[in-house]
Amino acid sequence: MSSTTSTTFATLSALHTLIGDALEDIQRVFSQDIPIPPSTPSPRSSQCSSPAYTSSTPGASPPTSSFPTTPSTSFPPTPVSATFPSDSRSRTTNVNAPAIDYPSPDGPFISASLSEQLAAHPDACAAALKIVAACGQMSNIVHKPFLSLCDAVIGYNLPACIRLVEHLHIAEILREAEDERQFLLSQKEDKVVLTPERSNEPALSHVLRLLSTHHLLRETAPNVFALTRVASLLDSGKSVKEVFASYAKYRDSNGTAAFVGLTTDELFKSAAYLTEAFTGVQLPASSAFNLAFQTAAPFFDWLEDAADQPKSFRLERFSKAMTGTSGWEAPGAILSAFDWHSLPRGSTIIDVGGGIGSTTIASDESPNEDMHFRFIVQDRPVVTGLGIAAWRTQCLEMLESGQVQFQVYLLRVVLxxxxxxxxxxxxxxxxxxxxxxxxxxxADHVLPLACNGSEPWTLDSVLANVEGAEQTLAIPPLLPNLGKASANVYWMDLLMHITFNGKERTLREFCALALSAGWRVTRMTRSDGSLFAHLVCEPV
Structure with missing residues (x-):
C-alpha cells in the first residue's frame, strides 16, 4: 500500500473520530443542566421565529423527525494517525441519553424553543462547526472528482430554484398546507401560486424536488412537499392572501426572506459576469453588477431610482434584507463587543451607513438603557426616510438630532x-x-486564511496588541479556517466584489487599512461559531 493511500485513510479516520467526539459534545450539552448564556435578541432579529410558528407548551421543541433518532452512544472509535494532533478523548463511558432531542430537521425553526436554545449553546455551536467541516472534507475526499466538479459548476441551479420558491411564496403556501394537514401543493397552485395560463405543476415539482434532495424541503409523497427547519426561515409569517396582495411581504418581518430575495436576484445575476468584470473585457473598473444590469450607476444609485416600480420594491427589500443579516451575529453580540459603560452618560453613538437603524435599536437595549445614550443613524436620504417610516411609532427619540461631541462611531457591514x-x-x-x-x-466578517504555516499571517507589530486575535480556528486534519463550515463568509466576500468591487477582509487587511487612515485596531470580539466580528479601534 502506498504512503499516499495510507495518509488519505489516516485523514479519513481522523475526521471520522472528530465527528464522533463532536457529536458527544453536543449530546453532553443536551444531557446536562448547562446554563444557557443570556442574550438580548432584538425583536427584529432574523433569529426570531416566524409568527406562524408558535407553541402552546413553554419550552416545547419542534416536532421530532419521523426518522430514527440519533443514538446516544458515539460512533465507534477509529485509529487516528500520529500525523494529526488530536484531542480525542477516551470513550470508556457513554454520554447520558439527552432528555431533549436536537431540533428536528423536519420541524420549523423556533428560536424560543429549549432545543434551539441548547443548539445555540457555545459548546454545541463549536462542535457543530467541526462536524460540518469534517463532513465536507470527507465528502470531497471520497466523492468522484468529476461529480464534485459537477456539484460546483451546476450548483447555480440551487439559488435559481430558491429564488423561484421565495418569489412564489412557497414557504407561506406550505405552512398553510401544514395547518390544513398537508394539502397537495397542486391543489393550491391553481388558486394562488400560478395564473391558469402559467400553471405548470410538474415543472414546479421538479424544482421543489431538487431542493428536497439538498434537504431544504421534504417530499412527503409524490409531488407533495413540506417545509424543513431551514426552509421555514423563508416564511414571512403572513398569510398567502397577504403576500400575493401587495409588495408588503417583507414589512414587519425578520428580514430573512428579503435577504434571500436580494441574494438570489440582483446579486445572483451579477455573479455570472465575474470573469468579464475581473478581466475588464467590456468596461474597465466596472463591477459585475454594472455589466449584468447594463448600467454605469453604482449599485445604491441604481437602487434608489424610485421612478421604476421594480427598483422601488428592490430598495425596500434591500433595506429589510440588512435587518435579516443579523443572523450572522449571535443575538446581542453588539452589546458585548465594546465596554459601553466606559462611556459618559448621554454619549452619542453614530451608526454610519446604518440603514433603517436595526443595529442601533439592539445597541440601545438592556443593559445600556440606564446610560441614556443618544443615537444618530446616518445613511443616504432615501434609506433614512425608510427608517423614519419604520420606527416613528416605536422609537421616536431616535429621530432627533443635534450638534454634540461624538464618542463612538459604528460601521456595520459598510467597509x-x-x-x-x-x-x-x-x-x-x-x-x-x-x-x-x-x-x-x-462590524464585518473577518476572513481567516485556508492555509497552515509557521509564518504568522498577521502584522506582527500591530496584531500582537490586538486583544482576541487568533491565527487558526482548527487543527489538522481540518482546514485551519474550518473549511465548509466557514464557507458563508467567502460567498459574501465574492458577493461584495461582484456588486461593489468591494471585499470582506482578513484581520491583517483590516489592521493595515485602519493604520493607513489613522486608526489602530485594539480588540476583536466575535461569538462562538461566527466569523462576524466587532473590531474596536482607537485614534493614533
Missing part, C-alpha cells in the same frame, strides 16, 4: 462595500472628526 481606496477615505473622514477619546467599532 465591505468599498475597495480599499474608498474605505480608507471613509475612515479618514471619521478620524478627522474624532477626538482622542473617540472609538470606532467596525
Amino acid at each position: 465591505h462595500d468599498w475597495p480599499d481606496s474608498y474605505a480608507r477615505r471613509i475612515l479618514i473622514n471619521l478620524r478627522v472628526a474624532s477626538a482622542p477619546e473617540t472609538r470606532l467599532i467596525i
